[in-house]
Amino acid sequence: MNTSNNNIQDFIRAKLEILKNWLFRYSRIIMPVVLVLCVAITVAIAIHANGRKDTEEETAGTTENIDIANMDVTVPEVPLEKDAIPEINELVHTYYQAMVEGDTDTMSGLMYKLDDTEILRAKETSKYLESYPTVEVYTKAGPKENTYMVYVYTEVKFRDYDKAIPGLKTYYVCQNEDGEYYFNEDGEEDEDILNYIRELNLQDDCVDLNNKVAAAYNDMMAEDEALREFIIDLNAEIDKNVGETLAREEGSGTASQTEEAGETAESAEEEQPEKEEPEVIVTKVKATDVVNIRSSDSETADKLGKAAVGDEFTLLEERANGWSMVDYEGKNAFIKSEYLEASETKEANAEETADDGKETAENDEPEKQTAQADGGNAGAGGTVTVKENVRVRASASEDGEKLGTAYVGEKLEVIMKQADGWTKIKYNGKTAYVKSDYVE
Numbered sequence: 001m002n003t004s005n006n007n008i009q010d011f012i013r014a015k016l017e018i019l020k021n022w023l024f025r026y027s028r029i030i031m032p033v034v035l036v037l038c039v040a041i042t043v044a045i046a047i048h049a050n051g052r053k054d055t056e057e058e059t060a061g062t063t064e065n066i067d068i069a070n071m072d073v074t075v076p077e078v079p080l081e082k083d084a085i086p087e088i089n090e091l092v093h094t095y096y097q098a099m100v101e102g103d104t105d106t107m108s109g110l111m112y113k114l115d116d117t118e119i120l121r122a123k124e125t126s127k128y129l130e131s132y133p134t135v136e137v138y139t140k141a142g143p144k145e146n147t148y149m150v151y152v153y154t155e156v157k158f159r160d161y162d163k164a165i166p167g168l169k170t171y172y173v174c175q176n177e178d179g180e181y182y183f184n185e186d187g188e189e190d191e192d193i194l195n196y197i198r199e200l201n202l203q204d205d206c207v208d209l210n211n212k213v214a215a216a217y218n219d220m221m222a223e224d225e226a227l228r229e230f231i232i233d234l235n236a237e238i239d240k241n242v243g244e245t246l247a248r249e250e251g252s253g254t255a256s257q258t259e260e261a262g263e264t265a266e267s268a269e270e271e272q273p274e275k276e277e278p279e280v281i282v283t284k285v286k287a288t289d290v291v292n293i294r295s296s297d298s299e300t301a302d303k304l305g306k307a308a309v310g311d312e313f314t315l316l317e318e319r320a321n322g323w324s325m326v327d328y329e330g331k332n333a334f335i336k337s338e339y340l341e342a343s344e345t346k347e348a349n350a351e352e353t354a355d356d357g358k359e360t361a362e363n364d365e366p367e368k369q370t371a372q373a374d375g376g377n378a379g380a381g382g383t384v385t386v387k388e389n390v391r392v393r394a395s396a397s398e399d400g401e402k403l404g405t406a407y408v409g410e411k412l413e414v415i416m417k418q419a420d421g422w423t424k425i426k427y428n429g430k431t432a433y434v435k436s437d438y439v440e
Helices: 002-025 027-050 063-070 086-101 104-110 116-126 191-201 204-223 225-251 255-276 350-363 365-373
Strands: 129-141 148-158 165-175 181-184 280-287 291-294 303-307 312-318 323-328 331-336 340-347 382-385 390-393 402-406 411-417 422-427 430-435
Touching: 086 104, 086 116, 086 129, 086 148, 086 181, 104 116, 116 225, 116 402, 148 191, 148 204, 165 204, 191 204, 204 225, 303 331, 312 340, 402 422, 402 430
Parallel strands: none
Antiparallel strands: 129 148, 148 165, 165 181, 280 312, 280 340, 291 303, 291 331, 312 323, 323 331, 382 411, 390 402, 390 430, 411 422, 422 430
8 A cells, every 4th residue: 555655656756846847948928928817817806806906107007907808919018138149249240230232132032022112222332331349239029929129229430520420220030941040020810919019129128129229319309400410411411312213223123114104193193082082080088098198298297186097178289299288177288199089070261270270370370389399289280200110001990001111310290190099191292191109
């Protein structure tokens, strides 16, 4: 009998040892899942017992809640890792060196979906690049095996400017059948992958890195007027040269290219009447999450209260810096635009637009001046600056036709910044759309 018991105990010990080794080996996978489940249970109990909890953040939603409610893939809370994957480091450094040298063949081999216009722009930009003296690579595991989100901090040195300028680029890196990594700029991933990437980018360390770089860049711009003029002139020069090259190529194209150009011109003529249609003005918005209401358009401004999901406000102004001015208890107040959506709209006509402009000038001149200082009104006539290369599309959808790419530093003429996360712009004489996250 004792022998039998000993055998059973030995068997159990052996199984426990196997389980311990397995848990240790796969702890990086298991622990985030366990944590997510624990958080989900805790949140469910808290909601049931106490209602929705107030927080000091702009929104009370958590990444874990979003993952479990809306996604098939769990987004683990793991820290950014610097220089963690040698193959990806090599990919990044090779690509950035190719940008300096204007080696678009190498760039095309490393970047999936690099279109002809982007290749032309890369060639033109390389004429002004001197070097990337600093290239730092940070990674987080992506939504699929052997995929990564890669955050590249750089300091770029231009030939005609004596200071290195900071910047941050985000890439989705995948692995091909040969086990080689590449930048995936397809932009046509399924919704689960896109949600995963969005939530990963909203994790605290990613936001902190982005804010740190943005603050350094903005400080340089604010302190150095020569730099601001240099960036504007540089982008204008590159745009002009790329446009001239495209025009020459079209002029010497084949008959089919000529026919295509003709069709494009006809399409443009057909679309022309759309410009005369009245603009849709958002008059009321409602909160999509619990969000702070502040006294000015800054996360450090005084908090006047909190908006609950579904709370509705009269929209007074939607600014290009990502904030909306609303009527709150009879006073002007501000809420982050990304946590609002349109609940009531109307069509504008010339008379209404003129009246609105007059009323704003008479009754809200200080707020108008503040908006101009922040980079212009998000309405017609204003501009936004591209803070990260972004696709320009024919409709406000990730499935919309791609019209081109807007590059960092470009100024885009704004028609309207919409509450659905898209900004309506004028692009090459046409109405187009870009994701609001990529402009400011």
